[in-house]
Ligand SMILES: NC(=O)C1=CN([C@@H]2O[C@H](COP(=O)(O)OP(=O)(O)OC[C@H]3O[C@@H](n4cnc5c(N)ncnc54)[C@H](OP(=O)(O)O)[C@@H]3O)[C@@H](O)[C@H]2O)C=CC1
């Protein structure tokens with residue numbers, strides 16, 4: 019990202035300079051009056067040549083200039099593009115330089131959950147002070163206790179991320195009681211775990227509110243302070259199911275595709291505003307063994323090749339990406355393949371690979387699991 023920004027600055031200034039020359043001296047566009055000024059100090063073209071010929075000459079020079087600008091811009095873009103690809107390849111094999119976050123204030127949502135707790139402990143190990151948000155007070159407090167044992171300051175808040183006012187209220191409280199958040203980890207997530215037609219509307223809505231809408235409110239609450247200092251980091255924990263989809267998790271896929279789109283648009287906005295001190299990282303893991311998708315499985319033989327991820331491994335890989343200021347990470351890297359084939363192959367070809375790998379019905383045992391737990395009263399029906 020850094021590389022891109024530093025490369026694009028000279029490119030745009032070259033373009034601006036060339037454009038200025040072209041428009042101020044040569045442009046036949048009546049809006050650009052500078053050509054008239056230029057010609058009034060010299061012998062006007064129209065005095066020595068016929069008006070038609072003069073106009074044609076001006077048009078020709080202006081056209082040639084525009085073409086030259088496009089060619090120069092294209093070459094500069096190709097240099098940018100090649101540089102980005104080469105540096106991405108090099109970074110894949112080399113250990114990236116990790117930033118120091120000692121003493122920074124990091125807010126983690128869903129901190130009472132499996133990945134949220136591990137994120138909290140990893141950030142604490144790096145010396146970051148923590149603000150932990152979760153709707154599950156007991157689980158959140160437990161994470162806070164564990165993190166305090168690592169010697170950092172921890173503040174735990176009970177927040178319902180499905181409610182906008184709950185987010186804004188808690189954000190005001192954090193600013194007043196703790197200070198300015200410089201790292202935001204949007205980790206909390208839910209899934210309905212029911213077939214669309216069997217699922218209460220509120221449960222479907224909740225997935226969108228927690229996994230997607232909350233990202234708007236969290237960013238609106240904490241980005242202004244980051245912008246004021248041009249410094250900060252926003253992490254979006256999305257999912258591989260935000261890059262490609264499967265059956266029977268419509269709510270989850272819609273929310274995670276939304277999260278991916280949100281992250282990308284926000285990243286473009288920060289770059290467009292030259293706020294390159296604010297970093298963003300998108301985390302897209304495959305199934306993680308946390309219980310959230312208990313039962314979800316693909317074809318046995320393929321499952322041995324791509325087993326569910328260990329929660330600690332998932333968080334450690336994510337931390338490397340965050341501290342290395344990487345813009346996106348798929349865990350494992352193999353997940354880039356279905357992401358690419360989704361876009362490149364015809365729909366039916368994707369369906370065939372899904373069927374072969376058991377990706378088409380992988381959620382059915384998970385949904386059965388949720389049904390069983392619901393009927394046994396282990397989880398609430400809505
Ligand atoms: N597990 C997996 O296979 C994968 C998970 N992910 C993503 O990783 C993230 C973490 O997942 P994981 O740790 O497995 O999930 P968990 O269910 O273990 O943790 C999620 C946490 O978020 C809390 N939470 C749920 N709803 C709200 C709410 N409205 N307000 C505040 N907190 C809430 C949960 O509380 P409570 O326990 O009370 O519900 C829980 O503590 C999620 O975004 C998930 O989508 C991505 C890829 C794979």
Ligand SMILES: CC1=C(/C=C/C(C)=C/C=C/C(C)=C/C=O)C(C)(C)CCC1
Pocket residue numbers: 256257258259263264303304305306311314315316320324356371372375376377378380
């Ligand atoms: C669809 C599909 C696959 C299975 C993906 C699965 C099972 C993803 C589960 C992700 C989860 C649970 C994410 C949670 O956030 C394969 C076999 C990789 C490749 C073929 C297409």
